[in-house]
Amino acid sequence: SASDPELVARAVRAKAALGERVFVLGHHYQRDEVIQFADVTGDSFKLAREAAARPEAEYIVFCGVHFMAESADILTGDDQRVVLPDLAAGCSMADMATFDQVEEAWEVLTDLGLADITVPVTYMNSSADIKAFCGRNGGAVCTSSNARRALTWAFDQGPEGPEKAAGDRKVLFLPDQHLGRNTAVLEMGFSLDDCVVYNPHRPNGGLTDRQLKDAKVILWRGHCSVHGRFSPECVDEVRDRVPGVKVLVHPECKHEVVTKADHVGSTEYIIKMLDEAPAGSAWAVGTELNLVKRLAARHPDKTVTFLDRTVCYCSTMNRIDLPHLVWALESLAAGEVVNQITVDPETTRWAKIALDRMLALP
Numbered sequence: 001s002a003s004d005p006e007l008v009a010r011a012v013r014a015k016a017a018l019g020e021r022v023f024v025l026g027h028h029y030q031r032d033e034v035i036q037f038a039d040v041t042g043d044s045f046k047l048a049r050e051a052a053a054r055p056e057a058e059y060i061v062f063c064g065v066h067f068m069a070e071s072a073d074i075l076t077g078d079d080q081r082v083v084l085p086d087l088a089a090g091c092s093m094a095d096m097a098t099f100d101q102v103e104e105a106w107e108v109l110t111d112l113g114l115a116d117i118t119v120p121v122t123y124m125n126s127s128a129d130i131k132a133f134c135g136r137n138g139g140a141v142c143t144s145s146n147a148r149r150a151l152t153w154a155f156d157q158g159p160e161g162p163e164k165a166a167g168d169r170k171v172l173f174l175p176d177q178h179l180g181r182n183t184a185v186l187e188m189g190f191s192l193d194d195c196v197v198y199n200p201h202r203p204n205g206g207l208t209d210r211q212l213k214d215a216k217v218i219l220w221r222g223h224c225s226v227h228g229r230f231s232p233e234c235v236d237e238v239r240d241r242v243p244g245v246k247v248l249v250h251p252e253c254k255h256e257v258v259t260k261a262d263h264v265g266s267t268e269y270i271i272k273m274l275d276e277a278p279a280g281s282a283w284a285v286g287t288e289l290n291l292v293k294r295l296a297a298r299h300p301d302k303t304v305t306f307l308d309r310t311v312c313y314c315s316t317m318n319r320i321d322l323p324h325l326v327w328a329l330e331s332l333a334a335g336e337v338v339n340q341i342t343v344d345p346e347t348t349r350w351a352k353i354a355l356d357r358m359l360a361l362p
Protein backbone atom coordinates (compact mmCIF):
# COMPACT_ATOMS: atom_id res chain seq x y z
CA SER A 1 0.00 0.00 0.00
CA ALA A 2 0.91 3.70 -0.04
CA SER A 3 2.79 3.46 3.22
CA ASP A 4 4.80 0.35 2.38
CA PRO A 5 8.28 1.88 2.32
CA GLU A 6 9.83 -1.15 0.69
CA LEU A 7 7.51 -1.02 -2.32
CA VAL A 8 8.01 2.74 -2.61
CA ALA A 9 11.79 2.25 -2.59
CA ARG A 10 11.53 -0.47 -5.26
CA ALA A 11 9.43 1.77 -7.50
CA VAL A 12 11.90 4.63 -7.07
CA ARG A 13 14.82 2.33 -7.89
CA ALA A 14 13.21 0.78 -10.98
CA LYS A 15 12.14 4.17 -12.30
CA ALA A 16 15.62 5.60 -11.78
CA ALA A 17 17.16 2.61 -13.57
CA LEU A 18 14.91 3.23 -16.58
CA GLY A 19 15.52 6.98 -16.59
CA GLU A 20 14.31 8.77 -19.73
CA ARG A 21 13.31 5.47 -21.30
CA VAL A 22 10.08 5.37 -19.31
CA PHE A 23 7.32 7.93 -18.98
CA VAL A 24 4.56 7.36 -16.44
CA LEU A 25 1.11 8.85 -17.06
CA GLY A 26 -1.45 9.01 -14.24
CA HIS A 27 -5.17 9.70 -14.58
CA HIS A 28 -6.67 11.86 -11.81
CA TYR A 29 -8.72 8.89 -10.53
CA GLN A 30 -5.65 6.85 -9.66
CA ARG A 31 -4.71 5.98 -6.07
CA ASP A 32 -2.29 8.26 -4.17
CA GLU A 33 0.23 5.41 -3.96
CA VAL A 34 0.34 5.32 -7.77
CA ILE A 35 -0.10 8.99 -8.61
CA GLN A 36 3.08 9.85 -6.65
CA PHE A 37 5.07 8.13 -9.42
CA ALA A 38 3.33 9.83 -12.36
CA ASP A 39 5.51 12.10 -14.48
CA VAL A 40 2.32 13.80 -15.61
CA THR A 41 -1.22 13.64 -14.24
CA GLY A 42 -4.26 14.65 -16.23
CA ASP A 43 -7.75 14.06 -17.56
CA SER A 44 -8.08 11.74 -20.51
CA PHE A 45 -7.63 14.55 -23.04
CA LYS A 46 -4.45 15.87 -21.47
CA LEU A 47 -3.01 12.37 -21.10
CA ALA A 48 -3.68 11.57 -24.77
CA ARG A 49 -1.78 14.69 -25.76
CA GLU A 50 1.04 13.95 -23.33
CA ALA A 51 1.42 10.42 -24.69
CA ALA A 52 1.65 11.81 -28.24
CA ALA A 53 4.23 14.39 -27.12
CA ARG A 54 6.79 11.88 -25.74
CA PRO A 55 8.46 10.33 -28.81
CA GLU A 56 11.68 9.83 -26.85
CA ALA A 57 10.09 7.49 -24.30
CA GLU A 58 10.55 3.85 -25.17
CA TYR A 59 7.92 2.83 -22.62
CA ILE A 60 4.74 4.64 -21.66
CA VAL A 61 3.41 3.18 -18.41
CA PHE A 62 -0.25 4.13 -18.35
CA CYS A 63 -1.77 4.34 -14.89
CA GLY A 64 -5.39 4.55 -15.94
CA VAL A 65 -7.77 2.21 -17.74
CA HIS A 66 -7.59 0.08 -20.89
CA PHE A 67 -9.18 2.52 -23.38
CA MET A 68 -6.69 5.21 -22.35
CA ALA A 69 -3.73 2.88 -22.90
CA GLU A 70 -5.15 1.91 -26.32
CA SER A 71 -5.45 5.58 -27.27
CA ALA A 72 -1.86 6.13 -26.15
CA ASP A 73 -0.72 3.23 -28.36
CA ILE A 74 -2.59 4.70 -31.32
CA LEU A 75 -1.03 8.13 -30.81
CA THR A 76 2.56 6.99 -30.16
CA GLY A 77 5.21 5.74 -32.55
CA ASP A 78 5.54 2.11 -33.71
CA ASP A 79 8.69 1.60 -31.65
CA GLN A 80 7.10 2.83 -28.42
CA ARG A 81 5.49 0.34 -26.04
CA VAL A 82 2.47 1.17 -23.91
CA VAL A 83 2.11 -0.79 -20.67
CA LEU A 84 -1.01 -1.09 -18.50
CA PRO A 85 0.13 -2.34 -15.07
CA ASP A 86 -3.02 -4.46 -14.57
CA LEU A 87 -4.88 -5.80 -17.60
CA ALA A 88 -8.07 -6.04 -15.54
CA ALA A 89 -8.28 -2.23 -15.45
CA GLY A 90 -11.13 -1.88 -17.94
CA CYS A 91 -14.12 0.46 -17.96
CA SER A 92 -17.71 -0.71 -17.63
CA MET A 93 -18.91 2.22 -19.73
CA ALA A 94 -16.58 1.39 -22.61
CA ASP A 95 -17.86 -2.21 -22.46
CA MET A 96 -21.43 -0.98 -23.03
CA ALA A 97 -20.74 -0.36 -26.72
CA THR A 98 -19.32 -3.30 -28.67
CA PHE A 99 -18.26 -3.03 -32.28
CA ASP A 100 -20.97 -5.46 -33.45
CA GLN A 101 -23.69 -3.51 -31.65
CA VAL A 102 -22.56 -0.24 -33.18
CA GLU A 103 -22.37 -1.79 -36.66
CA GLU A 104 -25.90 -3.08 -36.17
CA ALA A 105 -27.13 0.37 -35.13
CA TRP A 106 -25.45 1.84 -38.18
CA GLU A 107 -27.30 -0.67 -40.36
CA VAL A 108 -30.59 0.46 -38.82
CA LEU A 109 -29.69 4.07 -39.67
CA THR A 110 -28.54 3.05 -43.16
CA ASP A 111 -31.82 1.24 -43.88
CA LEU A 112 -33.71 4.39 -42.90
CA GLY A 113 -31.51 6.52 -45.16
CA LEU A 114 -30.11 8.31 -42.11
CA ALA A 115 -26.49 7.13 -42.04
CA ASP A 116 -25.59 9.63 -44.76
CA ILE A 117 -26.53 12.54 -42.53
CA THR A 118 -25.37 11.09 -39.20
CA VAL A 119 -21.95 11.88 -37.75
CA PRO A 120 -20.79 9.33 -35.17
CA VAL A 121 -18.97 10.89 -32.22
CA THR A 122 -17.52 8.66 -29.54
CA TYR A 123 -16.44 9.60 -26.07
CA MET A 124 -12.81 8.69 -25.41
CA ASN A 125 -14.21 6.06 -23.01
CA SER A 126 -14.67 3.46 -25.75
CA SER A 127 -12.64 0.67 -27.31
CA ALA A 128 -10.24 1.35 -30.18
CA ASP A 129 -12.52 -0.38 -32.69
CA ILE A 130 -15.37 2.02 -31.84
CA LYS A 131 -13.00 4.94 -32.40
CA ALA A 132 -11.99 3.34 -35.69
CA PHE A 133 -15.68 2.99 -36.63
CA CYS A 134 -16.08 6.74 -36.08
CA GLY A 135 -12.95 7.50 -38.10
CA ARG A 136 -14.17 5.35 -40.97
CA ASN A 137 -17.62 6.94 -41.00
CA GLY A 138 -16.65 10.59 -40.93
CA GLY A 139 -16.80 11.04 -37.16
CA ALA A 140 -14.55 11.97 -34.29
CA VAL A 141 -13.57 11.24 -30.69
CA CYS A 142 -14.28 13.66 -27.86
CA THR A 143 -13.53 13.85 -24.14
CA SER A 144 -15.41 15.52 -21.33
CA SER A 145 -13.30 18.65 -21.84
CA ASN A 146 -14.15 19.15 -25.53
CA ALA A 147 -17.54 17.46 -26.06
CA ARG A 148 -19.25 20.74 -26.96
CA ARG A 149 -16.59 21.62 -29.52
CA ALA A 150 -16.71 18.12 -31.00
CA LEU A 151 -20.51 18.19 -31.33
CA THR A 152 -20.41 21.69 -32.79
CA TRP A 153 -17.88 20.43 -35.33
CA ALA A 154 -20.09 17.43 -36.12
CA PHE A 155 -23.16 19.59 -36.75
CA ASP A 156 -21.65 22.59 -38.50
CA GLN A 157 -18.43 21.73 -40.14
CA GLY A 158 -17.16 18.20 -40.22
CA PRO A 159 -16.55 15.88 -41.79
CA GLU A 160 -14.75 16.95 -44.94
CA GLY A 161 -16.42 15.95 -48.14
CA PRO A 162 -19.89 16.50 -49.50
CA GLU A 163 -21.46 13.28 -48.29
CA LYS A 164 -23.02 14.56 -45.07
CA ALA A 165 -25.17 17.55 -45.88
CA ALA A 166 -25.07 20.14 -43.12
CA GLY A 167 -28.39 21.46 -41.91
CA ASP A 168 -30.31 18.24 -41.38
CA ARG A 169 -27.40 16.48 -39.76
CA LYS A 170 -27.65 14.17 -36.76
CA VAL A 171 -25.11 12.91 -34.28
CA LEU A 172 -24.85 9.36 -32.98
CA PHE A 173 -23.17 9.82 -29.59
CA LEU A 174 -21.35 6.81 -28.10
CA PRO A 175 -21.33 5.36 -25.45
CA ASP A 176 -22.19 7.79 -22.59
CA GLN A 177 -25.77 9.00 -22.82
CA HIS A 178 -25.22 11.44 -19.96
CA LEU A 179 -22.25 13.30 -21.41
CA GLY A 180 -24.07 13.42 -24.74
CA ARG A 181 -27.33 14.71 -23.28
CA ASN A 182 -25.70 17.18 -20.90
CA THR A 183 -23.61 18.63 -23.70
CA ALA A 184 -26.41 18.84 -26.26
CA VAL A 185 -29.04 20.25 -23.90
CA LEU A 186 -27.07 22.36 -21.44
CA GLU A 187 -24.35 23.68 -23.71
CA MET A 188 -25.78 23.68 -27.22
CA GLY A 189 -29.44 24.62 -26.88
CA PHE A 190 -31.00 21.32 -27.96
CA SER A 191 -34.13 20.22 -26.13
CA LEU A 192 -34.55 16.93 -24.32
CA ASP A 193 -36.98 15.98 -27.09
CA ASP A 194 -34.23 16.38 -29.68
CA CYS A 195 -32.43 13.47 -27.98
CA VAL A 196 -33.40 9.79 -28.09
CA VAL A 197 -31.71 6.87 -26.36
CA TYR A 198 -30.71 3.92 -28.53
CA ASN A 199 -30.81 0.64 -26.60
CA PRO A 200 -28.49 -1.87 -28.30
CA HIS A 201 -30.31 -4.77 -26.67
CA ARG A 202 -33.62 -4.02 -28.40
CA PRO A 203 -34.60 -4.28 -32.07
CA ASN A 204 -34.28 -0.88 -33.77
CA GLY A 205 -32.69 0.37 -30.54
CA GLY A 206 -36.13 0.25 -28.90
CA LEU A 207 -37.16 3.23 -31.03
CA THR A 208 -39.69 3.78 -33.79
CA ASP A 209 -38.49 4.80 -37.25
CA ARG A 210 -40.20 8.16 -36.68
CA GLN A 211 -38.27 8.75 -33.44
CA LEU A 212 -34.99 8.00 -35.19
CA LYS A 213 -35.89 10.29 -38.10
CA ASP A 214 -36.92 13.17 -35.85
CA ALA A 215 -34.00 12.95 -33.39
CA LYS A 216 -31.10 15.37 -33.64
CA VAL A 217 -28.93 13.50 -31.16
CA ILE A 218 -29.07 9.72 -30.92
CA LEU A 219 -27.59 8.81 -27.54
CA TRP A 220 -26.17 5.36 -26.94
CA ARG A 221 -27.57 3.68 -23.85
CA GLY A 222 -24.34 3.64 -21.84
CA HIS A 223 -23.32 5.25 -18.58
CA CYS A 224 -20.58 5.38 -15.98
CA SER A 225 -21.28 3.04 -13.08
CA VAL A 226 -19.61 5.47 -10.66
CA HIS A 227 -21.03 8.83 -11.77
CA GLY A 228 -24.43 7.31 -12.56
CA ARG A 229 -24.95 6.76 -8.85
CA PHE A 230 -25.09 10.43 -7.84
CA SER A 231 -28.72 11.44 -7.42
CA PRO A 232 -30.55 14.79 -7.46
CA GLU A 233 -31.56 14.08 -3.85
CA CYS A 234 -27.94 14.07 -2.71
CA VAL A 235 -27.56 17.58 -4.19
CA ASP A 236 -30.54 18.77 -2.10
CA GLU A 237 -29.18 16.98 0.93
CA VAL A 238 -25.71 18.54 0.74
CA ARG A 239 -27.22 22.01 0.24
CA ASP A 240 -29.19 21.51 3.48
CA ARG A 241 -26.18 20.16 5.32
CA VAL A 242 -23.51 22.66 4.18
CA PRO A 243 -24.71 26.28 3.98
CA GLY A 244 -23.44 28.15 0.92
CA VAL A 245 -21.97 25.02 -0.65
CA LYS A 246 -21.15 25.04 -4.36
CA VAL A 247 -21.90 21.78 -6.14
CA LEU A 248 -19.34 20.78 -8.75
CA VAL A 249 -19.94 17.64 -10.85
CA HIS A 250 -18.55 15.70 -13.78
CA PRO A 251 -20.71 15.61 -16.97
CA GLU A 252 -20.94 11.80 -16.73
CA CYS A 253 -23.52 12.45 -13.98
CA LYS A 254 -27.22 12.19 -14.83
CA HIS A 255 -28.92 15.19 -16.41
CA GLU A 256 -31.13 15.70 -13.31
CA VAL A 257 -27.98 15.95 -11.17
CA VAL A 258 -26.10 18.26 -13.50
CA THR A 259 -29.06 20.65 -13.81
CA LYS A 260 -29.07 21.02 -10.02
CA ALA A 261 -25.31 21.60 -9.77
CA ASP A 262 -23.52 24.95 -9.86
CA HIS A 263 -20.65 23.88 -12.11
CA VAL A 264 -19.97 20.97 -14.44
CA GLY A 265 -16.73 19.89 -16.07
CA SER A 266 -13.98 17.36 -16.64
CA THR A 267 -11.58 16.27 -13.92
CA GLU A 268 -9.05 18.85 -15.07
CA TYR A 269 -11.76 21.56 -14.85
CA ILE A 270 -12.80 20.39 -11.37
CA ILE A 271 -9.20 20.66 -10.15
CA LYS A 272 -8.83 24.14 -11.63
CA MET A 273 -12.10 25.36 -10.06
CA LEU A 274 -10.92 24.31 -6.62
CA ASP A 275 -7.44 25.76 -7.11
CA GLU A 276 -9.02 29.10 -7.95
CA ALA A 277 -11.70 29.02 -5.23
CA PRO A 278 -11.34 31.49 -2.35
CA ALA A 279 -10.28 30.31 1.10
CA GLY A 280 -13.27 29.53 3.29
CA SER A 281 -15.50 28.45 0.40
CA ALA A 282 -17.38 25.14 0.58
CA TRP A 283 -17.61 22.59 -2.23
CA ALA A 284 -19.42 19.30 -2.78
CA VAL A 285 -17.74 17.39 -5.57
CA GLY A 286 -19.47 14.70 -7.64
CA THR A 287 -16.71 12.65 -9.21
CA GLU A 288 -14.46 9.70 -8.36
CA LEU A 289 -13.44 9.42 -4.72
CA ASN A 290 -9.62 9.21 -5.07
CA LEU A 291 -9.66 12.63 -6.73
CA VAL A 292 -12.09 14.17 -4.23
CA LYS A 293 -9.98 12.96 -1.29
CA ARG A 294 -6.84 14.42 -2.85
CA LEU A 295 -8.60 17.73 -3.45
CA ALA A 296 -9.76 17.86 0.16
CA ALA A 297 -6.19 17.23 1.36
CA ARG A 298 -4.78 19.83 -1.03
CA HIS A 299 -7.20 22.57 0.11
CA PRO A 300 -7.25 22.54 3.91
CA ASP A 301 -8.42 26.18 3.83
CA LYS A 302 -11.61 25.15 1.97
CA THR A 303 -14.37 22.69 2.79
CA VAL A 304 -14.32 19.94 0.20
CA THR A 305 -16.88 17.17 0.66
CA PHE A 306 -17.88 14.19 -1.44
CA LEU A 307 -21.29 14.77 -3.03
CA ASP A 308 -22.69 11.40 -1.93
CA ARG A 309 -21.04 9.36 0.77
CA THR A 310 -22.58 6.12 -0.52
CA VAL A 311 -20.78 6.33 -3.88
CA CYS A 312 -17.41 4.63 -3.99
CA TYR A 313 -14.18 4.41 -5.97
CA CYS A 314 -14.02 3.39 -9.59
CA SER A 315 -13.10 -0.25 -9.02
CA THR A 316 -11.27 -0.65 -12.33
CA MET A 317 -9.19 2.52 -11.88
CA ASN A 318 -8.28 1.12 -8.48
CA ARG A 319 -6.96 -2.10 -10.03
CA ILE A 320 -3.74 -0.22 -10.67
CA ASP A 321 -2.04 -0.29 -7.29
CA LEU A 322 1.54 0.07 -6.11
CA PRO A 323 2.38 -3.66 -6.31
CA HIS A 324 1.28 -3.77 -9.97
CA LEU A 325 3.20 -0.59 -10.77
CA VAL A 326 6.34 -1.93 -9.10
CA TRP A 327 6.01 -5.20 -11.02
CA ALA A 328 5.61 -3.35 -14.35
CA LEU A 329 8.56 -1.02 -13.73
CA GLU A 330 10.87 -3.75 -12.45
CA SER A 331 10.02 -5.97 -15.41
CA LEU A 332 10.78 -3.16 -17.85
CA ALA A 333 14.03 -2.40 -16.04
CA ALA A 334 14.95 -6.09 -16.39
CA GLY A 335 14.26 -5.93 -20.14
CA GLU A 336 10.92 -7.69 -20.09
CA VAL A 337 7.89 -5.89 -21.53
CA VAL A 338 4.81 -6.99 -19.62
CA ASN A 339 1.13 -6.12 -20.17
CA GLN A 340 1.78 -4.33 -23.43
CA ILE A 341 -1.34 -2.83 -25.02
CA THR A 342 -1.29 -3.00 -28.81
CA VAL A 343 -3.89 -1.94 -31.34
CA ASP A 344 -3.67 -3.59 -34.77
CA PRO A 345 -2.51 -1.39 -37.70
CA GLU A 346 -5.86 -1.16 -39.51
CA THR A 347 -7.76 -0.18 -36.34
CA THR A 348 -4.97 2.23 -35.46
CA ARG A 349 -5.18 3.92 -38.85
CA TRP A 350 -8.90 4.73 -38.59
CA ALA A 351 -8.98 5.39 -34.86
CA LYS A 352 -6.13 7.84 -35.31
CA ILE A 353 -8.18 9.75 -37.87
CA ALA A 354 -10.97 10.11 -35.31
CA LEU A 355 -8.51 11.08 -32.55
CA ASP A 356 -6.70 13.55 -34.80
CA ARG A 357 -10.02 15.23 -35.62
CA MET A 358 -10.46 15.77 -31.89
CA LEU A 359 -6.92 17.03 -31.41
CA ALA A 360 -7.45 19.51 -34.27
CA LEU A 361 -10.64 21.00 -32.77
CA PRO A 362 -10.32 24.78 -32.38
Ligand code: 13P
Nearest residue numbers: 043044045143144266267
Ligand atom coordinates in the same frame (compact mmCIF):
# COMPACT_ATOMS: atom_id res chain seq x y z
P1 13P B 1 -11.93 12.91 -17.67
O1 13P B 1 -10.66 12.74 -16.93
O2 13P B 1 -11.66 13.17 -19.11
O3 13P B 1 -12.79 13.94 -17.06
O4 13P B 1 -12.67 11.49 -17.65
C1 13P B 1 -13.31 10.98 -16.57
C2 13P B 1 -13.41 9.51 -16.59
O5 13P B 1 -14.36 8.92 -16.19
C3 13P B 1 -12.30 8.75 -17.07
O6 13P B 1 -12.60 7.44 -16.96
Ligand code: SF4
Nearest residue numbers: 091092093224226314
Ligand atom coordinates in the same frame (compact mmCIF):
# COMPACT_ATOMS: atom_id res chain seq x y z
FE1 SF4 C 1 -15.16 4.06 -16.67
FE2 SF4 C 1 -16.58 5.54 -14.95
FE3 SF4 C 1 -14.42 4.27 -14.11
FE4 SF4 C 1 -14.17 6.37 -15.75
S1 SF4 C 1 -14.97 6.40 -13.67
S2 SF4 C 1 -13.10 4.39 -15.90
S3 SF4 C 1 -16.02 6.10 -17.04
S4 SF4 C 1 -16.33 3.30 -14.90
